[in-house]
Amino acid sequence: MTPLLEVEGLRKSFALTGPRTWAARLRGERPAVRAVDGVSFAIAKGETLGLVGESGCGKSTVARCLLRVIEPTTGSIRFAGEEITALDGRQLCNTRRAMQMVYQDPTAALNPRLNVRSTIEEPLRLHFKMTPAERRERLSAVIAEVGLGADLVESYPHELSVGQRQRVNIARAIAAHPSLVVLDEPTSALDVSLRSRIILLLEALQKRLGLSFLFISHDIVSVKYLAHRIAVMYLGVVVEEADSASLFAAPRHPYTRALLSSVPVPDPDFRHERLVLNGEIPSPTKAYDGCRLRSRCPLAKAACAERVPRREVAPGHHVLCHFA
C-alpha cells in the first residue's frame, strides 16, 4: 500500500541577510540557516507519526513545508500519490483541503472578530459549494464531533476557555474532511488536565474519521499516547525513527535517551538514569559532515566527525549514530 504522505530529502534553508553577513558574501559564501537538512518520512492512512525535538530543531519548518505555507528549498513531498511541491493555484487549494493544521497557541490561531460559527464555516465556504442549510448541518456535526456545546456557536474567542478554543481549532481543521491533520504542538500551551483531554479527543477523532496525524511536539510524553511511530529530530535531521513501543522500550540514539531522561515523572522516588547533554544547540548556519550532536554528546568519539550512516538496528528502527 502506498502511504498517504511521503516526504523525501526535504530541505529548507533561510538565506541570511543584513550587515553581519556582508563579509561572508564578499568571500562568495551564501550564509543560510539550514532549518531542515534532508528529512524523509512517510505516513500511512490512519496513522500518527510523532515528530519530536527541542525548539529550533526544525519541526515546525517541516510542517510548514508540507502545507506549502513556506516553499521547501529542495525535496519531494508526495501526498496521496501526487507530487505537491510543484502545484499552484486551484490544485494547491484542493490539496490543502485534504491537509489541515492545528497550531500551538489556541488563542492566536483564532480570528478574534469571528465567532465560532464563522470560524468553522470559513473552510466550508472556501472549499465547497454548499447551501446555508448544508453548512449549518456540517457545522453542528463538527461541533458535536469535538465535544463543544451547541450553545457556543455564536460565541467569540474571548468568551471561550483555552480548552474550548483549542476544540474550535480542531473543529476548523476537520470541517472540510481532510485526510491528514498536522498538529503543531497542540497541547503545549495547555495545563496537564486539559492536555490529557485534548489527547483523548484527538485519539477518538482519528478512530472515528480515519485521519492521519503528523503530531509535532517537544513533549515526548504526549506523543507517546498518540503516535504509532516517532521520529526524533535534532538540528534539521531525523536522528532516530521507530515505532512508538520500541522507541520507548529501547531508545538508541544518545539524543533520544537524553530527551526521555529529562521528562518529569510524578513519583518522588523515581530516579532517571540521567543522560545530560552539555551546552546548547549549536548554530544551524554551519554545514555539518559528521554527527550534529557530537559537540554535546557524552559518548562522542573521533569517528563522529565523519559522515554518519543511517542504520537499521531493528526492523523499522533507524538510527543515525555510530555507537547506538
Add this chain to the structure above:
Amino acid sequence: MRKLLEVENLVVHFETNGGLVEVLDDVNFTMHAGEILGLVGESGSGKSVSALAILGMIRRPGRILAGSIRFEGVDLLRLSEDEMSRYRGRGIAMISQSHRTALNPILSAGRQISRLFEIHEGCSRAVARRRALELLDLVGVADPAQRMQQYPHQLSGGMCQRVIIAMALAASPRLLIADEPTTGLDVSTAARILDLLGDLSKKTCTAILLITHDLGVVAQTCQRVAVMHAGQLVETAPIRELFRFPAHPYTQALVRAIPRIDIEVKLEPVPGTIPSLRHPPTGCRYQNRCPQVMEICRHDKPAQVAVGQDHQVACFAFGEHRDAAA
C-alpha cells in the same frame, strides 16, 4: 523548623464590571526556611494570585479582604508601600511566568543584573559587574563574561531563565517565588532549570515556592505540596505522602491525569471544569466535579483536618466530618 512564611485565612476578591470574583477563599499555608513547597492546581485556581498577594502586588480591581501574611513574624499586609518595597527583592523575590518579557530588551544581560547590586547595596559599577559575573557562574551560565554583554534577544529561552533566576537571587532573598518557571521551555531545558533551583535552594538556604500545574515537576523538586482548586486550598502534604496517599478527590484526579512515561496508564482527565468564581457554589467548590459528593458538601465548607503527619485535607470524607455526614 523555623517558620518563614505563614499565610492565614487569605481572602482576595476582584471587583469587575461583570461582578465580584472570589479569587482566593480562605487560603492557609506555611513555609519553613529553606524548603521547597509546590503550589499545584489547574489554570485559574488562584496560584499566581497567591504569589502576588505575598509580594503585596494585588492592585485594583483586586482587594485583600481578610487574612494575614506573616513573613519572619511580620504581617506584610499591615506594612506601608515604602516598608513593603524593602522586603521585595531582599526578603522575597519572584521569577515570573514568561521568561521573554521579564527581561528588559534594551539592557545587556550583565547590566540587568549588575544594576540590582547598585540599587540594593550601593555598589560601584565595577564591583557590581564582578558580582554579576559570580552570580551568572552560580546559576550555571557557561562563559559568563561573554554572556554578560549579550542582549535578551540573543539568548535562548533556557539562558534567559537563568539570567532571571540570577536577578532574583541578587539580593539574597530568603524566599523565592517561582511562578511556572519551566512553562514554554523544552523538556531537557526545563529539567536543567529545575535541577538548578533545587541546587540553589540547598546551597543558599533559600526557600522556594514553586507554582506549577504539573505534578511531575513537583515530584522531582519539592519537599511538600499544597494543592489548590478554584481559590481554595484542598490539601497539603509531604511529597511522598501526597503521591502515595492522595486524600482529596481533586488531588487523586490530578495524579491520574498526568501522562506518564515510566508506566503504562490510561489517561483520565479531571472531570468537569473549574466553577466560575463569579458565583462560586456555596460549600466545597469541588462539589460539581466530585464523584463522591455528599449532601453536606453543598452547604458547608470543609475545614482542614489532619489525616497524617503534616498532611491536611479539606474534605468531608475525612476525620470527624465523616461522622457528621453519616
